[in-house]
Amino acid sequence: MAYASRAAAALVVLAIAGCASVPVTLVALPPAPVPDMRDPGPGATVLLRDVALPGYLDNFPVVVGRNGSALVVSQNTEWAERPSAGVARVLRDALSQRLGATRVLIAGDGRVPDADLTVEFLALDPQESALHLDARWFFLCTDAIGSRGGRSELRVPLASATPPAVADATTEALVRLAGVLAAEVPCQAEAVLERRLPRKPDRMPTVR
Numbered sequence: 001m002a003y004a005s006r007a008a009a010a011l012v013v014l015a016i017a018g019c020a021s022v023p024v025t026l027v028a029l030p031p032a033p034v035p036d037m038r039d040p041g042p043g044a045t046v047l048l049r050d051v052a053l054p055g056y057l058d059n060f061p062v063v064v065g066r067n068g069s070a071l072v073v074s075q076n077t078e079w080a081e082r083p084s085a086g087v088a089r090v091l092r093d094a095l096s097q098r099l100g101a102t103r104v105l106i107a108g109d110g111r112v113p114d115a116d117l118t119v120e121f122l123a124l125d126p127q128e129s130a131l132h133l134d135a136r137w138f139f140l141c142t143d144a145i146g147s148r149g150g151r152s153e154l155r156v157p158l159a160s161a162t163p164p165a166v167a168d169a170t171t172e173a174l175v176r177l178a179g180v181l182a183a184e185v186p187c188q189a190e191a192v193l194e195r196r197l198p199r200k201p202d203r204m205p206t207v208r
Helices: 002-020 083-099 163-184 189-196
Strands: 025-027 046-048 061-067 070-079 115-126 130-141 148-157
Touching (some): 025 163, 046 083, 130 163, 148 163
Antiparallel strands (some): 130 148
16 A cells, blocks of 8 residues: 555656656747838837736737637747737837837937837737737827827737747737838927927028
8 A cells, every 4th residue: 555655656756757847948029020121211209118918918928829718828838038028129120110220219219209109908819810919009299299199900810829820920910010100100200300400590680
């Protein structure tokens, strides 16, 4: 009896050790692909503030599916970085590619942005063979003139219910969102240049 108990305990230890020895694979969001080259021209500078993700997504386990309120999580793959950090990185890069590197500021840049951009994701997870993005966004202009906000919702087909496919679809969704945001930037070129250039006097002074 004692021998059987010891044998059972040994099997449990071996099972636990076997589970612990399974390596965890890390996956990161791929960078935004470079769009066709174009000259975005002058315009407002933008600072992307920290993005907000739902708590159930802003964690290291990778959500690969969803059935109503039930989440399907990968058993042996985790995000290589906190998802909110990866989402901000990819979205900022995609915006920089569309607006121009000098117009998308980063922390510590030293310049005062013409507009602060805040993005709150209500959804960014696989649903019914597609990645569903639902985000509220708001541009706050420094002078408060032209500030605007909106909400964007889109779906990107999901190749498979695997972490790499989820990562690829997430980047694609963020790139599409960046295209929407780039077209909505307030305080556009004419108003920005007018504020930055020295103002001319209304009339020339009379020479005596």
